Amino acid sequence: MTFVRRPLLAGNWKMNGLRAALTEVQRVAAGFAGAPRSRIDLLLCPPATLLAAASAIAAPAGVFLGGQDCHSEPSGAHTGDISAAMLADAGANFVIIGHSERRADHGESDALVRAKALAALAAGLTPIVCVGETRQEREAGRAEDVVGSQIAGSVPPGFAPNRIVLAYEPVWAIGTGLTPTPQDVARMHGFARERLEAALGAGQGPGVRILYGGSVKPSNARELMSVDDVDGALVGGASLRADDFLAIAAAWA
Numbered sequence: 001m002t003f004v005r006r007p008l009l010a011g012n013w014k015m016n017g018l019r020a021a022l023t024e025v026q027r028v029a030a031g032f033a034g035a036p037r038s039r040i041d042l043l044l045c046p047p048a049t050l051l052a053a054a055s056a057i058a059a060p061a062g063v064f065l066g067g068q069d070c071h072s073e074p075s076g077a078h079t080g081d082i083s084a085a086m087l088a089d090a091g092a093n094f095v096i097i098g099h100s101e102r103r104a105d106h107g108e109s110d111a112l113v114r115a116k117a118l119a120a121l122a123a124g125l126t127p128i129v130c131v132g133e134t135r136q137e138r139e140a141g142r143a144e145d146v147v148g149s150q151i152a153g154s155v156p157p158g159f160a161p162n163r164i165v166l167a168y169e170p171v172w173a174i175g176t177g178l179t180p181t182p183q184d185v186a187r188m189h190g191f192a193r194e195r196l197e198a199a200l201g202a203g204q205g206p207g208v209r210i211l212y213g214g215s216v217k218p219s220n221a222r223e224l225m226s227v228d229d230v231d232g233a234l235v236g237g238a239s240l241r242a243d244d245f246l247a248i249a250a251a252w253a
């Protein structure tokens, strides 16, 4: 089977953004509406408090919206948490799951990440499952072991490859200005695709979009996005300003 993987550029605002930041959403939407949008999917993941307002602004321009996390249960007594259905109801199409900041700050295990991905799928959302090694793990030569085991434990089996997105984010590259070499990125993405094949079933690996994340910015986007098996980016800091985010989108122009 031949798969066409449409590039996906996702902006993760993390815990940043008050209502005043909706002007940036407006600028992204205006910039994207005038761009050759057929080349890529564009996604913004603002904090949940801004999701519905951001959706009202950006969805008409063809920009997708996403959450940054969801609970593994569909509803219930979980004070402070957000269900996948709530995200969908507020206009989300995607949800980031298992980001390294949640794995570290909230002790999220692979099993919990998989349960959250399943909850997202059940609500009709596309989970963006995040994996990546720490600096110590890379220096110990364990990067592939760690990423392979995160994929095996976090990616729910039995789904069509276009229902799931994987994000490879080396933890040491997040917010540091450091990036792996294009050769390292190619090696890890190729490896991740092999492991996805094992997780999802024979022939399915080539259908999954694999995003690279970690210090992507306008000046390095074109080089990183041209690497084999890189199907887009998950961008943190450089997604907060519309100009930077749109400049990264221009990597596919």
Ligand SMILES: O=C[C@H](O)COP(=O)(O)O
Pocket (backbone or CB within 6 Å): 012, 099, 169, 173, 174, 175, 176, 213, 214, 215, 216, 234, 235, 236, 237, 238
């Ligand atoms: O989710 C996004 C990543 O953690 C990358 O963040 P960054 O672009 O600020 O390095």
